Amino acid sequence: MALSESGRRVAIVAGVRTPFARAGTTLRGVSAIELGKIAVRELVHRTNLDVDALDLLVFGTVIPSVLAPNIAREVALMPLLPKRAQAWSVSRACASANQAITDAADQIALGHATIAIAGGAESLSAVPILHSRGFSDVLVAAAKAKTLGQRLGAFARLRPRDFIPVTPAIAEPTTGETMGQSAEKMAKLNQIPRREQDALALQSHLNAAAGTRDGRLTAEIAPVYVPPSYDQAMTEDNGIRSDTNLEALAALRPVFDRRYGSVTAGNASPLTDGGAAVLLMREDRAAALGYQPLAFIRSYAYAALDPGEQLLQAPVLAAPVALQRAGLTLKDMDLVEMHEAFAAQVLSNLRGFESVHWAERAGFREPVGAVDRARLNVLGGSIAIGHPFGATGARRSTTLVNELARRGAQFGLMTVCAAGGLGFAMVVERR
Numbered sequence: 001m002a003l004s005e006s007g008r009r010v011a012i013v014a015g016v017r018t019p020f021a022r023a024g025t026t027l028r029g030v031s032a033i034e035l036g037k038i039a040v041r042e043l044v045h046r047t048n049l050d051v052d053a054l055d056l057l058v059f060g061t062v063i064p065s066v067l068a069p070n071i072a073r074e075v076a077l078m079p080l081l082p083k084r085a086q087a088w089s090v091s092r093a094c095a096s097a098n099q100a101i102t103d104a105a106d107q108i109a110l111g112h113a114t115i116a117i118a119g120g121a122e123s124l125s126a127v128p129i130l131h132s133r134g135f136s137d138v139l140v141a142a143a144k145a146k147t148l149g150q151r152l153g154a155f156a157r158l159r160p161r162d163f164i165p166v167t168p169a170i171a172e173p174t175t176g177e178t179m180g181q182s183a184e185k186m187a188k189l190n191q192i193p194r195r196e197q198d199a200l201a202l203q204s205h206l207n208a209a210a211g212t213r214d215g216r217l218t219a220e221i222a223p224v225y226v227p228p229s230y231d232q233a234m235t236e237d238n239g240i241r242s243d244t245n246l247e248a249l250a251a252l253r254p255v256f257d258r259r260y261g262s263v264t265a266g267n268a269s270p271l272t273d274g275g276a277a278v279l280l281m282r283e284d285r286a287a288a289l290g291y292q293p294l295a296f297i298r299s300y301a302y303a304a305l306d307p308g309e310q311l312l313q314a315p316v317l318a319a320p321v322a323l324q325r326a327g328l329t330l331k332d333m334d335l336v337e338m339h340e341a342f343a344a345q346v347l348s349n350l351r352g353f354e355s356v357h358w359a360e361r362a363g364f365r366e367p368v369g370a371v372d373r374a375r376l377n378v379l380g381g382s383i384a385i386g387h388p389f390g391a392t393g394a395r396r397s398t399t400l401v402n403e404l405a406r407r408g409a410q411f412g413l414m415t416v417c418a419a420g421g422l423g424f425a426m427v428v429e430r431r
């Protein structure tokens with residue numbers, strides 16, 4: 001059943017995000033919690049929301065702070081919002097903000113809520129770096145020691161290797177493969193040439209640069225005053241390269257398979273800091289409050305496959321199910337928003353959409369079909385704009401529904417690939 005048939009259609013009223021900054025640059029001093037608060041605060045102000053009516057806030061994050069793991073609650077506790085609003089955090093790798101949105105939409109469709117904020121945030125500048133297990137054990141033993149001698153004895157057990165810190169890797173715990181290696185594998189299995197990857201990356205930058213120039217992308221951005229002085233405001237994404245070209249992209253060296261590889265810094269999404277949020281409402285409530293929703297959620301679907309196979313190919317399994325639940329086909333879609341983790345993954349997903357093999361794996365006889373490139377990621381994607389893991393789903397939902405509204409178009413399809421072999425697809429409708 002399509003979500004829209006529940007009798008409680010869920011409206012996407014508006015969306016706001018922070019600028020996206022390459023990790024280690026302008027927003028390195030702003031925590032994920034703060035990035036989330038900035039997006040939510042601006043969303044509330046722009047929509048003039050009566051916050052007392054807010055039922056819940058769901059937020060996604062992929063590498064949470066160990067000191068404040070429920071980022072949703074930390075964001076919801078800002079003075080602007082009522083303390084009684086429910087708040088919980090979700091993690092579904094790069095589909096985390098999508099999970100936040102569908103969690104909130106489900107609560108509305110179930111009749112448990114009427115107004116919700118959903119989104120996500122990530123600071124990849126501030127990933128937690130941990131002590132080794134050996135060092136942690138010594139610290140615990142020292143804390144429990146009753147005498148100075150026992151404490152010194154605990155520290156005497158330390159070995160040089162215990163001082164090596166542990167950093168989170170962007171790798172699959174089950175296979176040990178990094179995301180980049182998986183993309184490399186998919187490029188080889190699906191025979192995606194380097195020049196096709198670079199051409200897709202170039203298009204991402206050109207589309208995003210156009211959207212920045214004419215204000216379509218910047219209109220979604222809440223300015224961030226940059227610490228420590230707070231006297232400069234960041235108002236645009238800083239990863240978009242309006243000056244890149246195929247020659248510059250072709251000159252970059254492969255990163256994950258230096259000898260035979262094709263995935264480079266130019267055709268991969270960069271590590272990024274940012275936050276994003278959308279306002280969701282039950283249709284009749286939005287109408288009663290005088291809001292004109294940008295779009296409605298018509299259907300969605302999640303899918304999963306073995307991460308050791310083609311890690312980022314599960315959107316190909318999710319999309320036909322979401323389309324079937326919507327009672328629509330790819331031809332009905334005015335715009336397609338496909339997450340760009342790597343150009344090799346986008347092109348693998350597109351090939352999968354046309355393949356009978358992948359259709360049958362998803363339980364269908366006919367493939368989804370060929371995506372019209374003129375409708376694909378028309379304002380660029382994560383390769384150019386950046387990819388703060390937990391925030392991207394809310395950023396892309398906002399961009400998709402705003403662009404559908406500007407075009408007076410009817411239907412949009414969004415797809416997301418995610419670590420763990422997970423995939424997501426959502427169909428939104430305007431009328």
Ligand SMILES: CC(C)(COP(=O)(O)OP(=O)(O)OC[C@H]1O[C@@H](n2cnc3c(N)ncnc32)[C@H](O)[C@@H]1OP(=O)(O)O)[C@@H](O)C(=O)NCCC(=O)NCCS
Nearest residue numbers: 094170179180244248249255264265266268269270271341
């Ligand atoms: C690919 C990756 C390792 C590159 O990291 P990096 O080396 O820090 O990247 P940089 O931004 O410094 O780029 C490297 C070089 O390429 C150049 N470059 C990058 N994109 C370019 C473009 N579009 N055009 C021209 N040059 C470009 C940079 O200018 C830089 O050149 P320099 O060394 O002369 O300064 C990193 O972005 C990464 O890990 N990405 C994948 C993240 C991931 O796995 N995400 C999960 C997906 S779901």
